[in-house]
Amino acid sequence: MDRNRCSACAIVVAMPMLAGCAGSGMSTLAPAGAEAEAVAHLFWIMVAGAGVVWVAVFGIALYAALRPGPRDRRTGRWLILGGGVIVPTVVLGALLVYGLLLMPQLREPAEPEGPYIAVSGEQWWWRVRYVGFGAEGGDDAVTLANEIRLPVGARVRLLLDSPDVIHSFWIPSLAGKVDMIPGRTTTLVLEPTRTGVFRGACAEYCGTAHAHTRTCASWRW
Incomplete structure (x- = not known):
């Protein structure tokens, strides 16, 4: 619980700092160009993916901590395999593929005859x-x-x-x-x-x- 409280406090403290970047004209989360918009979109997708992984791992930990009675080793192995291996692998793999497919679009050349x-x-x-x-x-x-x-x-x-x-x-x-x-x-x-x-x-x-x-x-x- 103490670690969770520390993490929550760190996020609360960091939010004003992130908000300050938006007013400086140097924030990737306040895009003003086509490539920056794609990067910001990728960032929020990655945040969502990280949230899915965090919810899966936290849910398994909470289930294991609050589940009454003796614990079944077989069930525990499947929970660890699903929440610690399968879900992160699928989510992070999908994010990797999406990011790699996005990169060529960000480097498409302008018209050669243009300025x-x-x-x-x-x-x-x-x-x-x-x-x-x-x-x-x-x-x-x-x-x-x-x-x-x-x-x-x-x-x-x-x-x-x-x-x-x-x-x-x-x-x-x-x-x-x-x-x-x-x-x-x-x-x-x-x-x-x-x-x-x-x-x-x-x-x-x-x-x-x-x-x-x-x-x-x-x-x-």
């Missing part, structure tokens, strides 16, 4: 270069620092690289993390679904000023 943004992870800031966003879709490019502006409802490719060390580009409200590796170009497709200002950060320790490597994504076009 793209080249983001380079510097020490310690983001070099943002717009390519093909001219009035007539020309090759003119605009370079900014730590700020990305995109149209709502459009899929835009981000080409990510780094000239020095490994960074990890992450805007939680819009999409998942993608590493920026020296000598290699990685791709991230963003599709904002609502307007707002959403903050991001480097999720890979990249040096002494790592905490200052932040970005701001704004969707107002």
